Amino acid sequence: MGGLSKRARTFFFAIVGVLALVLAVLALAPILLRDRIEARVKSAISSNIEARVDWRRLNLSIIRSFPNLSLQLSDLVVVGVNTFARDTLLAVPRFRFVIDLGSVIGGLRGNGPLVARSISFDQPRVNLLVRSDGEANWDIIPERDARAGGPARSIEVSLEKLEIDDARVSFDNRASDL
Secondary structure, rough: OOOHHHHHHHHHHHHHHHHHHHHHHHHHHHHHHHHHHEEEEEEHHHHHOEEEEOEEEEEEOOOOOOOOOEEEEEEEEEOHHHHHHOOOEEEEEEEEEEHHHHHHHHHHHHHOOOOEEEEEEEEEEEEEEEEOOOOOOOOOOOOHHHHHOOOOOOOOEEEEOOEOOOEEEEEEEOOOOO
């Protein structure tokens, strides 16, 4: 650096400073916005699923999977409601979802599909149950009444990788004695 002029050094340090600021914003934004994002995720889930969904901790990161956005849920649990209120449908110690940041921005503008780079489940435990009357505990998506809420919104998703490690699935169909 001894051979660089004062102007060149100033320019170099300005570029390094801007890059450090961008990296700091990328690292801190998910931490600072985590509570707001977690509240929105919980709200979206509760309005679209007839089950109790909860987790112990939500982690967001842009740095870990740059240029993608990484969302990780620890101890994700999905429990039924009404007749299945005591039945755990899904328990996952670690759930990770990596999404292309550009597609999120494009999706907010209505351009193009949402590109999920990967979805991974680590040691999921799935308990599928069909009661003797034919009602299934995995039927948790409510039917939409087109007259009440207008046309249903559609979303296009592209998934590149799905990973399920060490899964245990239980299937109990009491209607068919399986």
